[in-house]
Amino acid sequence: MIIDLEKFMATGRPFWTELEKFLDRLENGTSGRLDLAQLRHFHHLYERASADLAKIMTFSAEPELQRYLENLVARAYGEIHETRERRRRVAFWPWITQTLPQTFRRQVRAFHLSVAITLVGCAFGALAIAFDPEAKSVIMPFPHLQGDPADRVAHEENADDDRMTDGKTSFSATLMTHNTKVSILALALGMSWGIGTILLLFYNGVILGAIAFDYARAGQTEFLLGWLLPHGAVEIPAILIAGQAGLVLAGALVGWGKRIPLTERLRAVAGDLMTLIFGVGLLLIWAGIIESFLSQYHEPVIPYAVKIAFGCVELVLLFLYLSRAGSSGQTPRAP
Amino acid sequence: MSKTNTLLIRTPEGVVFSQLLAGPVTRFLAWVLDFFCVLVVLMVVNIILSFAMVISMDMGVALLTLAFFVISIGYGIALEWWWRGQTLGKRVLRLRVVDAGGLRLHFHQIVLRNLLRFVDSLPFFYLVGGIACLVSRRAQRLGDLAANTVVIRIPRLVEPDLEQILAGKFNSLRAHPHLEARLRQRVSPAEAAAALQAITRRDEFEPVARLKLFSELSGHFRAKVEFPAEAVEGIADEQHVRNVVDVSYRPRAADKK
Incomplete structure (x- = not known):
C-alpha cells in the first residue's frame, strides 16, 4: 500500500509543527517546568510523530519527509526517555563540600592503586640513583637538579637577589597550565586500558624517588622538605587523583567481572571523571600559586620549619577534606 | 560488528529512526575550521593583553598563558554546550555531537570528549583519533567512545514539494x-x-x-x-x-x- 502523501502531510503537519515548537522551547530552556497536562500533550505529539514515521517507512519511502520525521522523533526521544537529571547550573558550594569528596571516596580503590604505582616508581627511582649515580642525568629532567644538592642549597641560601622578582605570577600560571595538562593526559591515557596512566604515574614516582634519595643522601632532607612540601602536599595528591581518574576510566573500559555492556560502564563513570578532573584543576591552581610565591624562597628568607609546618597543615587539611567532607550528606550517584 | 554509516535507534514504541554518522574527513575539516577560529581568538586576546603587559609584564604574561590554556581547551566545551553539540566548524559543515543512545547530551559527556582530545591528537594531527574513527563501528574517536557520543550529519530539512x-x-x-x-x-x-x-x-x-x-x-x-x-x-x-x-x-x- 502506498499512502496518499498529500493527505498524509496535510493531516500531520499541524502536529509536527507543534512538536517542533515544543522541542525548541525545551532545548532552549524557555519552556519552564512542564505540568502534567503539558507533559501528556508532549507525549501525545511524540507518539503521533512516531506513528507517522512508522507509517511512512512502511508504506512510502519519500526520503525528505522521512528524514524530517526521523529528526523530529530523534529529538523528542532524547527529551522523553532521558532519565538522568539535567543540571543547567552547578552549585559550587555543594559541589566542593559534597560531590567532589564523595566522588573521591566512591572511587578510592583507584586512588590506592594510583598511590601504589607511584610508590613503586619512587622506589625504583631511589634504587636507580643508589646503585647507579650516573642514572641521574637520565632520570632527572631538570638541569638544576643534576648537580650536587649541597651546592644548590648553598647557592639558593646565599643568593642576594630575588630571582623570582617580576616573574612570580607568570611562573605560577605556567605551573598551573603545565600540571593541569599532565593531569588531563593522565586521565585521557586511561583509554589505553590504563597502560599510559600507569606509565605516567610510574615515571612521576621515579623522578620523585630519585630527587628525594639524592637530597637525603647529601644530607639536605630539611631543604628538600621545605622546598617540596608547601606545594607538593597539594600537587602530588592532585596528580594522584588525576591518575585515579585515568584508572577509573580504564576500569570501566576493561570491565572485569561486570556483566553490563561497555557503553553502560562508561556512562556510569563519566560524571565521576568530570568531577575528579575539575577537582584536580582546583588543587593545581592552589599548588601553582604556592610553588611560585612560597616554595622558591628558602632560609634565611623563610625558615624551613615554617615551610614544612605549612606543608604538613595542607596535607592534613586535604586528607580531612577528602576523607570526611560531605560524609553526613547522602552519597550522590554519578550523574 | 561491521562498520556502519548510520546510527539506528529503536524506541520502546517500536519505531526505528536513523541518523547519518559523520566520517573522519568531514570531522577533520570541521576541526581545521575550529583550529583557525581558536587561532583568531588567541590573536585577538594576544593583542588585548599586550596592553596589559605595558602595565605589568609579569601579569600580562601570566594572563596570556592562562588565556591560551583556557581558550584552547574551553572552546570546544563551551560551544558544544551552548550550541547543543556544535562548534563553529561543526555548524558550518552541518555536524552535531549527540548521545550515542539518542538521549540528551550532558555536560559531563561534552567535557570528557573534549578532554580526551589529549590522547586523540597524539602523536600529531589527530592520528590516534583518526585511526579510532576509521576502525570503530560508529566512526567514534577515543573521546567519543569514553563519553558515549557520536557525531552525526544534520540533514537539510525540507518538506517535499x-x-x-x-x-x-x-x-x-x-x-x-x-x-x-x-x-x-x-x-x-x-x-x-x-x-x-x-x-x-x-x-x-x-x-x-x-x-x-x-x-x-x-x-x-x-x-x-x-x-x-x-x-x-x-x-x-x-x-x-x-x-x-x-x-x-x-x-x-x-x-x-
Whole structure:
C-alpha cells in the first residue's frame, strides 16, 4: 500500500509543527517546568510523530519527509526517555563540600592503586640513583637538579637577589597550565586500558624517588622538605587523583567481572571523571600559586620549619577534606 | 560488528529512526575550521593583553598563558554546550555531537570528549583519533567512545514539494479508473519510491542517463498494467513515470473518502 502523501502531510503537519515548537522551547530552556497536562500533550505529539514515521517507512519511502520525521522523533526521544537529571547550573558550594569528596571516596580503590604505582616508581627511582649515580642525568629532567644538592642549597641560601622578582605570577600560571595538562593526559591515557596512566604515574614516582634519595643522601632532607612540601602536599595528591581518574576510566573500559555492556560502564563513570578532573584543576591552581610565591624562597628568607609546618597543615587539611567532607550528606550517584 | 554509516535507534514504541554518522574527513575539516577560529581568538586576546603587559609584564604574561590554556581547551566545551553539540566548524559543515543512545547530551559527556582530545591528537594531527574513527563501528574517536557520543550529519530539512513532484496537470492514466486502481494495487511502495526519486532528482542526471532511466522505468510500469494505446502513446517516458507517481501517491478524490 502506498499512502496518499498529500493527505498524509496535510493531516500531520499541524502536529509536527507543534512538536517542533515544543522541542525548541525545551532545548532552549524557555519552556519552564512542564505540568502534567503539558507533559501528556508532549507525549501525545511524540507518539503521533512516531506513528507517522512508522507509517511512512512502511508504506512510502519519500526520503525528505522521512528524514524530517526521523529528526523530529530523534529529538523528542532524547527529551522523553532521558532519565538522568539535567543540571543547567552547578552549585559550587555543594559541589566542593559534597560531590567532589564523595566522588573521591566512591572511587578510592583507584586512588590506592594510583598511590601504589607511584610508590613503586619512587622506589625504583631511589634504587636507580643508589646503585647507579650516573642514572641521574637520565632520570632527572631538570638541569638544576643534576648537580650536587649541597651546592644548590648553598647557592639558593646565599643568593642576594630575588630571582623570582617580576616573574612570580607568570611562573605560577605556567605551573598551573603545565600540571593541569599532565593531569588531563593522565586521565585521557586511561583509554589505553590504563597502560599510559600507569606509565605516567610510574615515571612521576621515579623522578620523585630519585630527587628525594639524592637530597637525603647529601644530607639536605630539611631543604628538600621545605622546598617540596608547601606545594607538593597539594600537587602530588592532585596528580594522584588525576591518575585515579585515568584508572577509573580504564576500569570501566576493561570491565572485569561486570556483566553490563561497555557503553553502560562508561556512562556510569563519566560524571565521576568530570568531577575528579575539575577537582584536580582546583588543587593545581592552589599548588601553582604556592610553588611560585612560597616554595622558591628558602632560609634565611623563610625558615624551613615554617615551610614544612605549612606543608604538613595542607596535607592534613586535604586528607580531612577528602576523607570526611560531605560524609553526613547522602552519597550522590554519578550523574 | 561491521562498520556502519548510520546510527539506528529503536524506541520502546517500536519505531526505528536513523541518523547519518559523520566520517573522519568531514570531522577533520570541521576541526581545521575550529583550529583557525581558536587561532583568531588567541590573536585577538594576544593583542588585548599586550596592553596589559605595558602595565605589568609579569601579569600580562601570566594572563596570556592562562588565556591560551583556557581558550584552547574551553572552546570546544563551551560551544558544544551552548550550541547543543556544535562548534563553529561543526555548524558550518552541518555536524552535531549527540548521545550515542539518542538521549540528551550532558555536560559531563561534552567535557570528557573534549578532554580526551589529549590522547586523540597524539602523536600529531589527530592520528590516534583518526585511526579510532576509521576502525570503530560508529566512526567514534577515543573521546567519543569514553563519553558515549557520536557525531552525526544534520540533514537539510525540507518538506517535499508535492506540486512540483507530482503531475498536477492532465494525467492520461486517470481516464481509466479501473486500470488506474489496478496499477496502484500492483505497484509496490519500493517501486513507487524509486519512481518518485527519479522524478525528484531528474535534473541531477546527465541527459543520456536521464533518457535511459526513464525509458527503463516507463517500460517497467507499462508491463505492470496494460493501458489503452491512447492513454500511453504520444507521451514521453518521463511524463509516463510522472503520471504513475501521481496515481500512486495521490489517489483520486473519490478514493480518499
